[in-house]
Amino acid sequence: MNILVIGTGYVGTTTALVFAELGWNVTGLDTDAQKIQQLEKGVLYFYEPGLEELLKKHLSSGQIRFTTNKEKAIQDHEIIFICVGTPSRPDGSADMRYVKQVAEDIGQTMNGYKLVITKSTVPVGTQEQVTLWIQAAQKGSYPFDVASNPEFLREGKALTDALNPDRVIIGSNSKKAANLLQTLYQSAKCPVVVTTPRTAELIKYASNAFLATKISYMNELARLCDQLGVNIKEVANGIGLDPRIGPSFLHAGIGYGGSCFPKDVSALILAAKQNNIELSILEKVVYVNQTQHLYLLEKARERLKSFANKKIAVLGLAFKPDTDDIREAPALRIIESLLKEQANVYVYDPVAKLPADLHYGSVTASNELEEAVKDADAVFLCTEWPIFRNVDWAKMKSIMNQPNMFDGRNVLDSREMNSNGYFYHGIGYE
Ligand SMILES: NC(=O)c1ccc[n+]([C@@H]2O[C@H](COP(=O)([O-])OP(=O)(O)OC[C@H]3O[C@@H](n4cnc5c(N)ncnc54)[C@H](O)[C@@H]3O)[C@@H](O)[C@H]2O)c1
Numbered sequence: 001m002n003i004l005v006i007g008t009g010y011v012g013t014t015t016a017l018v019f020a021e022l023g024w025n026v027t028g029l030d031t032d033a034q035k036i037q038q039l040e041k042g043v044l045y046f047y048e049p050g051l052e053e054l055l056k057k058h059l060s061s062g063q064i065r066f067t068t069n070k071e072k073a074i075q076d077h078e079i080i081f082i083c084v085g086t087p088s089r090p091d092g093s094a095d096m097r098y099v100k101q102v103a104e105d106i107g108q109t110m111n112g113y114k115l116v117i118t119k120s121t122v123p124v125g126t127q128e129q130v131t132l133w134i135q136a137a138q139k140g141s142y143p144f145d146v147a148s149n150p151e152f153l154r155e156g157k158a159l160t161d162a163l164n165p166d167r168v169i170i171g172s173n174s175k176k177a178a179n180l181l182q183t184l185y186q187s188a189k190c191p192v193v194v195t196t197p198r199t200a201e202l203i204k205y206a207s208n209a210f211l212a213t214k215i216s217y218m219n220e221l222a223r224l225c226d227q228l229g230v231n232i233k234e235v236a237n238g239i240g241l242d243p244r245i246g247p248s249f250l251h252a253g254i255g256y257g258g259s260c261f262p263k264d265v266s267a268l269i270l271a272a273k274q275n276n277i278e279l280s281i282l283e284k285v286v287y288v289n290q291t292q293h294l295y296l297l298e299k300a301r302e303r304l305k306s307f308a309n310k311k312i313a314v315l316g317l318a319f320k321p322d323t324d325d326i327r328e329a330p331a332l333r334i335i336e337s338l339l340k341e342q343a344n345v346y347v348y349d350p351v352a353k354l355p356a357d358l359h360y361g362s363v364t365a366s367n368e369l370e371e372a373v374k375d376a377d378a379v380f381l382c383t384e385w386p387i388f389r390n391v392d393w394a395k396m397k398s399i400m401n402q403p404n405m406f407d408g409r410n411v412l413d414s415r416e417m418n419s420n421g422y423f424y425h426g427i428g429y430e
């Protein structure tokens with residue numbers, strides 16, 4: 001079977017490469033000619049471990065190709081995965097314009113049976129909506145099915161996650177579509193759940209919202225730990241040993257970011273409101289997340305009295321390690337607050353780049369960690385890149401103006417930092 005993947009972003013590129021690795025012939029289609037040109041040359045235009053090697057391998061094996069020619073691509077393929085973005089609208093709802101465009105393109109161009117699968121994260125009811133969009137755009141009367149197959153990969157671990165999923169969720173009202181999808185995933189060594197499209201669509205939002213809830217719960221508990229003199233890391237370890245709770249996603253810090261949790265939690269809250277249901281727990285999850293960076297800033301303000309004219313080093317910009325993605329990165333919230341209070345901010349990240357449009361002033365991007373830390377009055381550690389753990393912090397102290405460390409990811413050893421002469425503050429972890 002030949003597979004077409006529409007949208008060659010994180011999810012589309014990974015999906016295309018994973019299906020190529022499983023032995024299928026795959027074409028990646030995007031409207032962005034620059035991205036396609038790079039992918040055709042074997043160059044990944046974003047940072048994601050392992051993907052570029054696989055891209056080169058499958059370009060040379062001929063298993064994967066890329067194109068911007070949507071008419072030909074749609075006509076040549078029976079199986080089409082929609083992997084375009086569904087970003088937040090200002091009111092928090094999912095912006096469906098890219099999915100609608102693709103559905104209309106498919107409707108206008110199709111020349112025979114198509115199985116259209118939404119892999120993008122889409123609101124409940126999208127399968128029905130995509131069906132209507134395709135029908136409305138159709139020139140002839142060709143049969144088609146629309147199914148839902150949400151993606152659960154994490155950035156930074158995209159390849160491992162997509163090659164070894166915990167579960168495959170197939171939402172389909174059509175036996176033919178469900179069978180085709182089961183064939184595509186026949187080598188999956190995990191449960192393959194076949195359900196209704198609406199259930200599949202909700203499973204995706206419910207998963208992300210549940211994980212975000214775990215994080216905000218731990219983050220709020222960490223604030224209490226600071227007051228009680230209890231270490232949140234030990235609490236996380238203690239509760240995580242209960243298999244009903246589990247050890248993951250209990251790591252307190254300056255909050256979750258990225259292109260998924262913030263937008264998906266908002267979209268779920270809004271979708272519930274439209275159905276006269278208040279998801280009050282999730283509203284608090286968002287509130288805790290939006291105030292978590294302020295909590296660490298307040299600890300630093302107490303120590304430094306004022307940020308004005310102080311040199312502050314921000315280590316880590318990406319929303320998490322092993323990615324250059326800065327969408328909704330908590331580091332950006334910290335930087336903007338520091339700039340607003342007239343600090344001189346120096347940023348170091350091993351991979352991620354500063355955005356062009358920072359409010360409240362400009363920031364110096366440092367090429368070396370030492371350059372950011374030299375003469376600094378405080379360091380904010382915002383992303384848990386492993387290299388930050390291996391820095392010789394005792395040596396760093398000698399080049400700082402004041403040895404203050406605000407560890408927004410609780411990654412450094414507080415006792416070691418204190419014995420090295422630092423004033424150290426983590427989150428629920430002193
Ligand atoms: N990033 C993740 O880790 C992740 C994980 C699981 C699910 N998701 C979901 O998957 C979807 C895609 O996310 P992403 O991070 O890959 O997005 P992205 O922004 O990186 O990529 C989307 C791509 O779609 C292309 N595109 C837009 N309109 C198009 C059209 N009409 N025809 C062809 N291409 C078009 C864009 O040019 C872009 O390259 C979203 O719904 C997201 O919520 C993302």
Ligand SMILES: O=c1ccn([C@@H]2O[C@H](COP(=O)(O)OP(=O)(O)O[C@H]3O[C@H](CO)[C@@H](O)[C@H](O)[C@H]3O)[C@@H](O)[C@H]2O)c(=O)[nH]1
Nearest residue numbers: 151152153154155249250251253255256257258260319320
């Ligand atoms: O214990 C934890 C775990 C994560 N985070 C933060 O949470 C955010 C999201 O992390 P992660 O979930 O690892 O990354 P994403 O790539 O955003 O992946 C999430 O979002 C994707 C898009 O929907 C889903 O496919 C994945 O299953 C889901 O984990 C990051 O800012 C992390 O720093 C914490 O603060 N504490």
